[in-house]
Each structure stands twice: as structure tokens, then as C-alpha cells.
Amino acid sequence: MSVGDLWYSYWKQGCPVSLIWVCCRCSTNFRTMEEIVSTLKTRDFVRSQAAEYKKMLRAGLIVIDDVMLFPREKNVAVAFFNFINQIYESTSIIVTTNKKPTEWAKMLEDEVIATALLDRILFRSEVINLTGESYRMQNRKTFLDK
Numbered sequence: 001m002s003v004g005d006l007w008y009s010y011w012k013q014g015c016p017v018s019l020i021w022v023c024c025r026c027s028t029n030f031r032t033m034e035e036i037v038s039t040l041k042t043r044d045f046v047r048s049q050a051a052e053y054k055k056m057l058r059a060g061l062i063v064i065d066d067v068m069l070f071p072r073e074k075n076v077a078v079a080f081f082n083f084i085n086q087i088y089e090s091t092s093i094i095v096t097t098n099k100k101p102t103e104w105a106k107m108l109e110d111e112v113i114a115t116a117l118l119d120r121i122l123f124r125s126e127v128i129n130l131t132g133e134s135y136r137m138q139n140r141k142t143f144l145d146k
Contacts, residue, residue: 029056030063037072040079056083059091067097068107077108081117088120095121 031039036056043053056062072080087093099107105114 027055027059028061028063029059030065031056032065033067033069036064036083037076037080040076040083057086059087061092061094062087063094063096065096067095068099068104069097071107071109074108074110074113077110077113077117081113081120084117084120088123093121093125 039049039052039056042049044050084093101114101118104118105111108114108117
């Protein structure tokens with residue numbers, strides 16, 4: 001393993017975790033997109049999900065992992081937009097995604113919502129674009145080649 005591989009691995013997997021560790025003095029949430037969608041869908045019916053939603057709204061930092069990994073229905077896209085719209089000025093947001101921003105419109109099936117969502121997520125942001133082969137897949141090449 002080269003130093004470059006270690007550096008890439010740190011940025012892909014460790015950077016959000018390291019940033020959370022540094023920011024641990026503020027309330028921090030690490031959630032996958034699926035967990036957020038589940039909370040958004042059930043917050044009106046399940047008391048624990050309503051409490052989880054309020055906790056996310058009060059967070060100083062929220063890390064959203066695997067954003068736009070799967071296509072979203074219109075009502076889920078609207079709920080996610082409303083959530084981001086509520087927190088983007090008061091909460092630091094870290095997003096990990098394998099999709100380019102231009103692909104978000106396809107995933108949400110609505111260009112207007114995708115543009116508005118990106119506008120809020122990218123508001124006063126710093127984009128770190130990682131390229132290269134997946135570190136996890138590099139370790140699996142020997143297994144997959146057999």
C-alpha cells in the first residue's frame with residue numbers, strides 16, 4: 001500500500017469522522033440518507049422518530065452519508081428538501097455522495113428540487129472532490145479475480 005493509497009483512504013473514509021471528532025463539542029449527527037428518509041417518513045407517527053427529527057434539527061453538525069445513492073420519490077425529495085431548508089443556515093452539513101450534482105436531478109426526478117437542494121447544500125460550502133479507485137475495491141481485487 002502506497003502513501004497515496006493511505007491518503008485517499010483517509011479522505012474517503014476518515015475525513016468526515018475526523019471532522020466529527022474535532023467538532024464533538026457541538027451536537028453532531030452521523031446519518032445515512034436512508035436513515036434520514038426513514039425519520040422523515042415516520043416522524044409524524046412514531047414518537048421516537050419525532051424526537052430523532054428534533055435532535056437533527058438542533059444539531060450543530062450533521063453528516064449525511066450516501067446521498068442520492070438510490071432514486072427518490074417526489075414526496076421524499078420534497079421532505080428532504082424541507083429538512084435541508086430548515087437547517088442549512090444554522091447547521092454545518094457534510095455530505096458524502098458518489099453522484100455528481102448533475103445526476104441529482106435524475107435521482108430526484110425533478111430538476112427544480114435538485115437545483116434548490118444543491119443551492120442550499122452548497123451555500124457557503126467547500127467542496128472536496130475525491131477521484132480514484134475505491135479503497136475497499138482495491139483490497140477485494142484478488143478475491144474478485146479468482
